Amino acid sequence: MxxxxxxxxxxxxxxxxxxxxxxxxxxxxxxxxxxxxxxxxxxxxxxxxxxxxxxxxxxxxxxxxxxxxxxxxxxxxxxxxxxxxxxxxxxxxxxxxxxxxxxxxxxxxxxxxxxxxxxxxxxxxxxxxxxxxxxxxxKGKYNYKVLKYTLNFEDLPDAFDGYKLTQISDIHSGSFDNLDKVKYAVDLINEQKSDVILFTGDIVNNKAEELVPYKEVFNKLKAKDGLYSVLGNHDYGDYVKWESDEAKHQNLEDLKNLQKEIGFNLLLNESKFLEKNGERIALVGVENWGAGGFKKAGDLKKAARNVHENDFKILMSHDPSHWEREIINDDYHYHLTLSGHTHGMQFGIEIPGWFKWSPVKWRYKYWAGIYKEMGQYINVNRGFGYLAFPGRVGIWPEITVIELKKGKPLA
Structure with missing residues (x-):
């Protein structure tokens, strides 16, 4: 009181x-x-x-x-x-x-x-x-923007020169209130005609049932080499008072099954190889690992146990603090990490290519867009959906398209 x-x-x-x-x-x-x-x-x-x-x-x-x-x-x-x-x-x-x-x-x-x-x-x-x-x-919460990047790597396998991936993150389906807008965004993703679609966690706010009304929308997602996903901190149901541990466990199992029905290959501290013309790149997916009190279920060593040190590697990890704390300094050299989580705080000022600012920068060093450290890249997606505040101001929902090119990285 x-x-x-x-x-x-x-x-x-x-x-x-x-x-x-x-x-x-x-x-x-x-x-x-x-x-x-x-x-x-x-x-x-x-x-x-x-x-x-x-x-x-x-x-x-x-x-x-x-x-x-x-x-x-x-x-x-x-x-x-x-x-x-x-x-x-x-x-x-x-x-x-x-x-x-x-x-x-x-x-x-x-x-x-x-x-x-x-x-x-x-x-x-x-x-x-x-x-x-x-x-x-x-309007702003459905003001989807397609952001396109080209990244050069000298050790990219020749077969993957020009390979395109689309990243989405932080769907938070329980927040949506306009089915047609979500359908429009899914069509926009498919229009990019990327080779693979990668989702980096938080498909719901808390419960698997939030995803049910949108299952028939997201299962329209298509990519030649498939759809892959990882879990975010909200996907585990940790923020809900469950009647029992069994109910919480069942919720997570239901969520995994729904992702499978949509077409996502959920990577739970494991890896897959994308192959083309006899060459391959490793796709590594860790469970949520976040600094500052967030869930640390991610196990990088376990996820990459079948990956060779010299493989070209794309890592999916929901929280960018994982990149800062563990991934950058890992001996395996992860060429590209894809994260989300920050939402860009859903508020800020941004002039693409020139200036970006949000209060979330005081919490996360890497909070939106492409960053490069020690010859490795991370893209922090601004999020597809929204949470708590039912809108976005200046930091719009994002669909990221990244083209991989063989060549010397730009300075």
């Missing part, structure tokens, strides 16, 4: 400043009432859905939208708060000084006009994230 009281008090302080700016610019009493009506509806909806909330009981679409609309309201008001509070820091001392040196009449118009200017500027800037978040909730 105490945390909710603190939450309400903090939000009232934020809203005090936000409303000061709003009423300075908007004089209409009815619009001011609408302001408070929307605010109260969003806040009470959030409290209603999250008071006593236990993540282990599941996270529904209702929870997601309650959270999404709360964020849509909070972020712009925080921006307004920053402007108005900063203005008060300068305004109040000046007001006191002018009162004692010039009198009350001399200062009134000056400070009133400046407050109006700051209010307009604050509201104008706050409107940008407001519009972006609303767009992200209704």
């Amino acid at each position: 105490l945390r909710w009281i603190i939450f309400i008090v903090v939000f009232l302080v934020i809203d005090f400043y936000a409303f000061q700016a709003f009423k300075t610019v908007v004089k209409n009493n009815w619009l001011q009432m609408v302001y408070w009506l929307i605010t109260l509806l969003v806040i009470f909806n959030f409290i209603f859905n999250y008071y006593g909330f236990d993540r282990s009981n599941g996270f529904s679409h209702v929870h997601a939208y309650a959270f999404g609309f709360f964020i849509a309201l909070l972020v712009p008001k925080m921006i307004v708060l920053g402007f108005m509070f900063a203005e008060d820091v300068f305004r109040v001392p000046q007001a006191i000084y002018r009162y004692f040196t010039e009198g009350n009449a001399a200062q009134g118009n000056y400070f009133a006009s400046r407050r109006a200017f700051i209010s307009k500027m604050a509201l104008g800037i706050a409107a940008i994230p407001l519009a972006s978040i609303i767009y992200g909730i209704y």
Whole structure:
């Protein structure tokens, strides 16, 4: 109860400043009432859905939208708060000084006009994230982008020169609310006509049953050399309160069977070889291994036990912290690692090829796109779906297409 009281008090302080700016610019009493009506509806909806909330009981679409609309309201008001509070820091001392040196009449118009200017500027800037978040909730989460890369390797087998793979990650099928958009994305994947499709974990949020409505969509995925997958941290059902250990185990078995029905060859700390014209490359799949308290079921040595040191290797590992902590320094030299997990935090600013930023960079060194260390590459996919926040802002859902070329790597 105490945390909710603190939450309400903090939000009232934020809203005090936000409303000061709003009423300075908007004089209409009815619009001011609408302001408070929307605010109260969003806040009470959030409290209603999250008071006593236990993540282990599941996270529904209702929870997601309650959270999404709360964020849509909070972020712009925080921006307004920053402007108005900063203005008060300068305004109040000046007001006191002018009162004692010039009198009350001399200062009134000056400070009133400046407050109006700051209010307009604050509201104008706050409107940008407001519009972006609303767009992200209704459109951005299905704004699929195909990102294409060409990577050169001197030791790539000749038969695989020009070989194309498509990577998808973090489907989180339990979050979807638009079947047609998912069908569109699957068609987009097939349009790439890659030789192989690789999925790097988190096909559900928690339970295998989330995937059932989308099984007939994802089983339309096609690639000449097949579909391969690994498990992510959400696939094990660790975040749910199960009635028994047997139920949890059965959920994982159901998930494995559903992936098989879709057409995925699930690699559980094991490897397969992709062969072409008498040559081969090794495809190694580890179970989830994540730093910072995440599940560490991945066993790199076990997964690669049938792989020769000199084989060309593609590794699938859900969490990019695995690459940083274990894979880069492994004696086997994994040419290309494919990961996901971060979602790019589903929020950021990105100009492809020029600039990318997201708060998730403070948690993960490798969080989106291609990175190269010690002659090895990793691609961190931004994710196909979404989780918790029902949208994406600036960091769009991703379908990665990587072409392997024989040749000297670019600097």
